[in-house]
Amino acid sequence: MKFIKDPVHGYVEVEESLLPLLDSPRVQRLRHIRQLGFSYLVYPGANHTRFEHALGAMHLSRLMCAHLGLGQEETDLATAAALLHDVGHGPFSHTTEPLMREYAGRGHDEIGPFLASGPLAGPLEGAGLNSREVAAVIGGSHALSPLVHGDLDVDRMDYLQRDAHYTGVPYGTVDASRLIKSCILDPEGMVIDENGINAAESLLIARTLMRPAVYYHHVSRIASSMLLLALQEHLEKAGAAAAAGLLSLDDAGLLQSLARSGSETAQDLAGRLSLRRLYKRAVYVGADRVNAQALQSDLSLRKMRRLGMEIAEEAGRIPADVIVDIPPVPGDIMTAVRVRLGGTTARLEDLSPLVHTLNRTRRVQWRMGIYTVPEAVSDVARAATEVLHVKRATTQDRLVVD
Numbered sequence: 001m002k003f004i005k006d007p008v009h010g011y012v013e014v015e016e017s018l019l020p021l022l023d024s025p026r027v028q029r030l031r032h033i034r035q036l037g038f039s040y041l042v043y044p045g046a047n048h049t050r051f052e053h054a055l056g057a058m059h060l061s062r063l064m065c066a067h068l069g070l071g072q073e074e075t076d077l078a079t080a081a082a083l084l085h086d087v088g089h090g091p092f093s094h095t096t097e098p099l100m101r102e103y104a105g106r107g108h109d110e111i112g113p114f115l116a117s118g119p120l121a122g123p124l125e126g127a128g129l130n131s132r133e134v135a136a137v138i139g140g141s142h143a144l145s146p147l148v149h150g151d152l153d154v155d156r157m158d159y160l161q162r163d164a165h166y167t168g169v170p171y172g173t174v175d176a177s178r179l180i181k182s183c184i185l186d187p188e189g190m191v192i193d194e195n196g197i198n199a200a201e202s203l204l205i206a207r208t209l210m211r212p213a214v215y216y217h218h219v220s221r222i223a224s225s226m227l228l229l230a231l232q233e234h235l236e237k238a239g240a241a242a243a244a245g246l247l248s249l250d251d252a253g254l255l256q257s258l259a260r261s262g263s264e265t266a267q268d269l270a271g272r273l274s275l276r277r278l279y280k281r282a283v284y285v286g287a288d289r290v291n292a293q294a295l296q297s298d299l300s301l302r303k304m305r306r307l308g309m310e311i312a313e314e315a316g317r318i319p320a321d322v323i324v325d326i327p328p329v330p331g332d333i334m335t336a337v338r339v340r341l342g343g344t345t346a347r348l349e350d351l352s353p354l355v356h357t358l359n360r361t362r363r364v365q366w367r368m369g370i371y372t373v374p375e376a377v378s379d380v381a382r383a384a385t386e387v388l389h390v391k392r393a394t395t396q397d398r399l400v401v402d
Contacts, residue, residue, distance in 0.1 A: 002016070006056060007165065008158070008161050012056070013059070013062065015076070017126070018083060020122070020123035021083060021120065022083065024120055025119045026119055027054065027087060030051035031049050032252065033050045033051075034046070034047060034048070034049060035052070035053050035159065036048070036166075036167070037220060038092065038220045038224055039215075041223055041278070042214075042217050043169070045168060046166050048162060048166045053158055054082070054083050054086055060082070060158055061081070061154045064180050065078050065079065073128075076127065077129060080129050080134055084138065085148050085155060087120070088106075091249050092227065095224040095227055095228070096247060098228060099228060099232075099247070103235070104244060104247060109149070111135055146185065152183065152203070156174075156203060157176040157179065157203070158176075160172040160207065161173075169210065171206055175198075178198075183196070190337065191338045192338075192348075193340050200348060201354050204333060204354065204358050205358065208358045211362065221369055222280075222323075222369070225279075227254075227269070229269060230266040230269035230270055231243075231246065231266070232301060233263040233266040233269070234246075234258055234261040236263065258270035269320075279371040279372055280374050282371065282372045282376070283369065284367055284368070285367065287364075290388055290390055290391070291389065296329060304324040304326055311324070311370065311383045312383075317380065321373050322371070324369075325369040325371065327366065337349075339351055
């Protein structure tokens with residue numbers, strides 16, 4: 001047994017059988033991938049990594065298994081899945097997820113090939129674990145998936161607390177201990193008893209408040225969009241086949257590769273990111289000011305790039321001066337969570353009016369951003385308003401945004 005000191009959970013225990021997994025190159029790579037992408041440009045303390053989060057998720061998974069009374073075999077499977085659930089991430093975590101989906105055709109949790117062969121295969125076999133089962137737990141198709149891939153999973157319990165701790169933002173309060181003690185695993189998935197409703201609501205509130213303050217902060221979105229543009233420009237020169245190699249790098253390796261890119265635009269953007277010389281907001285509006293549904297249709301990096309080029313042409317700027325950022329409209333949260341009341345179960349959203357309020361809040365938080373170089377803000381704002389048919393702001397809109 002190995003003990004690791006963690007600033008969020010105290011001491012984290014790692015079973016001897018999992019130590020080879022912990023020391024494997026794919027897991028150690030997570031030490032060099034920031035948990036929050038470019039949030040460190042907003043919150044200087046946000047330099048924590050996916051490695052720390054993986055340890056925290058593994059720790060909470062072990063506590064959850066003990067509470068649920070799972071056997072050693074199931075416990076080993078769930079804790080290994082929690083430790084490995086993020087090994088599929090690209091550099092800067094979720095920042096490169098759109099590139100991964102568009103060029104590699106997968107998401108970060110689709111890691112079956114990584115587990116079946118390569119550096120992780122041997123340690124998994126040595127721990128008596130089936131790689132397909134571990135991949136199924138992480139991917140959401142296993143009976144134990146709700147522990148690490150669900151609405152009340154250990155992944156969320158850890159990252160909300162950890163992200164709040166390192167950013168200093170006081171919104172990520174989650175009573176993980178109470179929530180774990182309220183969980184019941186049955187054929188319907190993860191169920192909580194009625195005494196856990198408040199703890200579940202606290203997780204909902206934390207996710208909702210952390211979204212605009214941290215996860216979708218406009219500075220982080222601008223930096224992330226600049227990186228994605230740099231990657232697209234680089235791949236136009238290097239070819240789409242180079243995407244796999246870029247996604248296997250860590251944060252520093254990716255920026256170094258872009259700094260040496262055959263694309264001058266990619267080089268310039270990488271330099272700007274390193275020195276925090278970021279683009280500025282020309283347009284930053286909610287769904288009440290644009291046709292969000294139409295913008296979401298066939299949404300892709302290529303579509304956003306085409307819109308950016310159209311706006312740049314209208315503004316008399318070069319294409320690289322304009323970036324269009326259209327995040328997905330957030331869906332409802334906690335739709336699958338059920339609460340046990342005596343001998344029956346009911347949906348949490350039917351018992352808690354707070355769920356409906358928070359779902360509405362998440363939709364109102366959505367923002368489309370058009371970013372540009374500082375000297376072009378006025379011209380690009382005018383052009384983007386024309387091209388995307390942005391409605392004129394009312395006094396109330398301005399007060400809310402400011």
